[in-house]
Amino acid sequence: MSTTRPIIVDIRNITKSYRRGNQVIPVLEDISLTIAASEFLALMGPSGSGKSTLLNLIAGLDRADSGTIRVGGVDIAALSETQLAAWRAAHVGFIFQFYNLIPVLTAFENVELPLILTDLSRRERREHVRTVLGLVNLQDRMDHYPRQLSGGQQQRVAIARALVTDPTIVVADEPTGDLDRAAAEDVLVFMERLSRELGKTIIMVTHDPRAARRAATVKHLDKGVLANALEAAVPERV
């Protein structure tokens, strides 16, 4: 991890547990982690290790039981639900394993969704959407509905939706988990470019070692604890 880049995500001593009936199941225990701006971080670990939970906490989708999470200098635990929703809209881009596109909206409209919440005019929104769909090479698929697109294309639409607001961080939960090898490779190459060329901070949860190798930094979680840190420069990983 580069020490010259500012810290964008600063996690201190967070714990998280879930309650199932009377049983309390600890998921994350005393996790501390920092992520620098423009870093491409992969979180790996077996099922149930807590990696998706950690991703959700960083993205403001869930709340920790204790500890602090600062993203871009904002203590997100201190935000109300409404403030947190506004913060997510402005600062976080989401990429999911199953794309999570709205089936009744076209690719264009799906990408436009996050921009509806901004002050941009309709014309500005359209320009942004066209630009970002161009970035993922889907200019010719703008009017297609998700069902008319392949898995790889749908994931690229999801990536475009994640980027269209120019967020502070991009979180990706198993982004290649539902794709064939070629489509997965396309997505990973693109995410790598995002980090390297566009300076996006990406936090990716993955099972796939091939996907993890695209990341600049890999962290392993095991039973809710950060087991070790494998850090390397991107060229060495590729």
Place this chain on the structure above:
Amino acid sequence: MLWKLLFRNAFRHTLRAVLTVFGVAVAVLAFGMLSTLVDAWYAGVSAAAANRLVIRHAISLTFSLPIAYMEKIRAVDGVKAVSHMTWFGGIYIDRKNFFANFAVDPKSFLDLYPEFVLPEDQRSAFLKDRRGCVAGRGLAERFGWKVGDTVPLQGTIYSGDWPMVVRGIYQGRDKSTDENQLFFHWDYLNERLKERYLRRANRTGLFVIEITHADDAPAVAGAVDAVFKNSLAETLTETERAFQLGFVTMSEAILMAIRMVSLVIIGIIMAVVANTMIMSVRERMHEFAIFKTLGYRAFHLTSLILGESLVVCVAGGALGIACTFPALKILTGYVGNIFPIMDISPTTLWLDVLAVVTVALVAAAFPIQKVLTVRIVDALGRMA
């Protein structure tokens, strides 16, 4: 774009949406028709004039009053004009052709009821012909009567054949004026009664008076009744509205039942739409979680669900209201002789709209609460 989303979501399952819209339409149609039926029951009350009082026998409407009362009534302070009318109960060819027919004092009656509009030539022809009658436009259209036609009424209360010539066809001045009645000369009735049933002659069913000031109605009514107190035929004087209301009150239980059925229909459709909305939102809970993930707040999510509910309900409501007009026209063809005024009132239309909006709100309430309280990670399903 969110507008587009509302419509696309509302009709995502076309068959389900169409059936729900149809259900709402049928409910609104039924509600509108039943409300109009209740209004029709009250049509006489609505048409009543504030400055007219009705004088009847104090014991019952079935008892008649001596015609000699007319001059005594005219002499009471506050009485501007007097007329009288007698329920004849005649049948035209067949009992199913029921319509109201009265023996009246023609001149005073037409003066007292300016809402029955008659061309001047027809009015004078009617006044001149003792065997003449005037029929409402609705009645004339129903039986194809024209001025000059002879209408053979068969008496029920006053037996025998009573042929009379149509001398005029009146039109209602107001929408609430009943155009399905027939009026003929009381003299025609009375002369035959004198010949056959002398004891029944020189009597009338009721008197109608016009008073100078509507506010004086209680005082004038009291004064009229005081004149005939302790006589053989004591009177009961009341406003025309109260008189008409008396008929409606007799069928209050039926009206209450109709109103209850209207509300039950709305309740049922509320449950149907609520069920549709709950199913629809539950199937798409993860989509709402995506919206929440992207930063959409309670206001946006509420608008999306409520909007979707409104789209379905308003579509059904509009269809239901549009169908109410032709449906009432068809219904009038069957029951027009009993309920001549079957026009959907603005109040009923507003109640239709209120019912539609209420159904939409109630149907959306539970799904909204569910969407707003669900945790994103739970709804997205595969997290953790």
